[in-house]
Amino acid sequence: MNAPERALSFLLDEDSNEQKITYSADTKVSNAGTFTINKEDHTVANLLRMQLLRDPSVRFVGYIHPHPLIHRIDLKIQTASSTVAPIDVLQSATEDLAGETDHLITQMTEAINKWKKENQSGIGQFN
Amino acid sequence: MPHQRFPKVEILSIQPHEIQFLLSDTDTSMANALRRIMIAEVPTLAIDLVEFHENTTVLNDEYIAHRLGLIPIKYTPPDSMGGGDCNGAFLPHRECVCYERCPRCCVEFELDVNFDATIRERQVPEHERCLPFTITSADLRSSNDLVQPAHFLSLEEEGASHDQGISIVKIGPGQHLKLKAIARMGISKEHAKWSPVAVATYRFYPIININEEACSTLTQEQKQQLVDVCPDRILEIDAVSGKIVVSEHAWETATFTEDLKITQSAMKKRPEDDDFITVEHSTDRFIFSVEGTGAMDAEEIVMSSLRVLKDRLHYLGNMIEALKESGM
Numbered sequence: 001m002n003a004p005e006r007a008l009s010f011l012l013d014e015d016s017n018e019q020k021i022t023y024s025a026d027t028k029v030s031n032a033g034t035f036t037i038n039k040e041d042h043t044v045a046n047l048l049r050m051q052l053l054r055d056p057s058v059r060f061v062g063y064i065h066p067h068p069l070i071h072r073i074d075l076k077i078q079t080a081s082s083t084v085a086p087i088d089v090l091q092s093a094t095e096d097l098a099g100e101t102d103h104l105i106t107q108m109t110e111a112i113n114k115w116k117k118e119n120q121s122g123i124g125q126f127n
Numbered sequence: 128m129p130h131q132r133f134p135k136v137e138i139l140s141i142q143p144h145e146i147q148f149l150l151s152d153t154d155t156s157m158a159n160a161l162r163r164i165m166i167a168e169v170p171t172l173a174i175d176l177v178e179f180h181e182n183t184t185v186l187n188d189e190y191i192a193h194r195l196g197l198i199p200i201k202y203t204p205p206d207s208m209g210g211g212d213c214n215g216a217f218l219p220h221r222e223c224v225c226y227e228r229c230p231r232c233c234v235e236f237e238l239d240v241n242f243d244a245t246i247r248e249r250q251v252p253e254h255e256r257c258l259p260f261t262i263t264s265a266d267l268r269s270s271n272d273l274v275q276p277a278h279f280l281s282l283e284e285e286g287a288s289h290d291q292g293i294s295i296v297k298i299g300p301g302q303h304l305k306l307k308a309i310a311r312m313g314i315s316k317e318h319a320k321w322s323p324v325a326v327a328t329y330r331f332y333p334i335i336n337i338n339e340e341a342c343s344t345l346t347q348e349q350k351q352q353l354v355d356v357c358p359d360r361i362l363e364i365d366a367v368s369g370k371i372v373v374s375e376h377a378w379e380t381a382t383f384t385e386d387l388k389i390t391q392s393a394m395k396k397r398p399e400d401d402d403f404i405t406v407e408h409s410t411d412r413f414i415f416s417v418e419g420t421g422a423m424d425a426e427e428i429v430m431s432s433l434r435v436l437k438d439r440l441h442y443l444g445n446m447i448e449a450l451k452e453s454g455m
Contacts, residue, residue, distance in 0.1 A: 006317045010168075011221070020446040037443070043163040044439060050156035054130045091447050096131040098440040100157070105433045107136045111148070112426050115138040 009071045010039050032078035033086045045073040051093040057084045143209055144280045146425035151412040158329050158413045164432040165327040170214050171422050172200040173320040174308045181305035186296050194295055196320045198264050199277040199422035200310050209424040212431045217312045235270040236308040242298045259299040265292035277421030323428050325418045332412035333381035335373045336405045342371055349394055356390045
């Protein structure tokens with residue numbers, strides 16, 4: 001009766017004009033801000049957070065998934081200097097991860113083809 | 128790109144329903160993201176709407192509709208033989224421009240089984256004519272030849288089964304089931320019926336370190352004791368030198384139990400001494416094991432999950448770019 005629609009856990013709510021990602025700068029700390037990414041969960045958030053930790057220009061990064069029934073994550077980033085903005089670091093982290101995934105796709109395709117050639121030249125015929 | 132990693136993949140085994148591979152030079156966050164996507168976000172086909180025309184069976188409409196939804200539906204691309212990725216071939220029904228349903232976003236299945244008519248067709252002998260038989264997934268007739276229910280996981284299962292497919296309901300004399308089922312594309316986040324995997328897990332590659340210097344202070348009985356105490360048999364005594372060595376298949380069988388540690392602390396002369404043998408989790412090598420339900424081939428599931436992750440990251444990249452340009 002009160003159950004929300006399951007699809008709302010991954011589809012943006014068009015009625016309320018929900019944005020995928022919004023930013024609010026932190027008023028008390030310099031070079032810091034919080035990105036609110038809607039309709040995402042630990043899958044992407046942890047990936048971004050660990051990638052940002054590897055960036056030396058990031059002083060602090062953390063994410064919160066407030067509750068399993070609330071479908072957004074808050075990603076808080078503080079950079080080490082004012083020359084680099086949090087959004088720049090986030091952008092380069094996303095690009096690095098996309099590059100890593102691309103590399104993984106080629107590696108995986110090659111590995112599968114190589115294994116198939118070496119092991120079972122006939123396996124495709126018996127499906 | 129400043130801090131990009133370059134992961135490596137080594138396939139251990141591929142079967143149509145299961146794949147095992149080694150993923151290295153990457154982080155737990157990437158391994159976990161792939162695992163989560165394989166379980167929850169790989170799009171597959173499953174029956175979503177059922178129109179009942181006749182149901183005089185012992186199960187009620189929604190029960191049968193629930194069972195139909197859980198049947199794995201296989202899409203075979205035109206140029207291949209096994210279950211493939213349906214992501215490009217179909218549109219999610221919410222995005223399709225059609226009014227209600229069309230071949231671009233849906234596949235229709237029909238099922239019409241009448242006990243009395245089937246008994247006549249099969250020419251069942253007189254004394255067996257009142258015995259119930261099973262309506263299975265083999266009775267579903269698809270409107271799209273490339274899309275069929277996955278009746279069995281493997282040839283062995285097919286050989287061992289008495290039925291022609293996944294059983295839906297058993298019917299007896301005078302009963303009739305007639306329905307039209309519509310299958311749509313979706314992800315497991317919406318309902319578990321759309322999950323392509325039965326199991327998708329990874330474990331950590333073990334790093335086993337033997338402190339040779341410390342081990343040389345042990346007696347042969349103590350060494351044998353250390354080898355025997357491991358339930359996962361990761362250690363052996365080398366026949367020639369009498370030393371403890373790591374066994375060949377240790378990485379496959381290692382289960383990271385505490386037995387070794389407990390036995391070692393009893394053997395140590397002082398509690399703060401170094402351990403003779405340590406077994407640790409590797410932080411950048413993972414052994415993945417993915418088992419499908421029959422809807423998609425296991426290697427297709429892995430490839431699809433990588434593509435889903437790539438699309439997601441590109442989408443986020445575009446949104447971040449838009450946010451940057453709009454001046455935040």
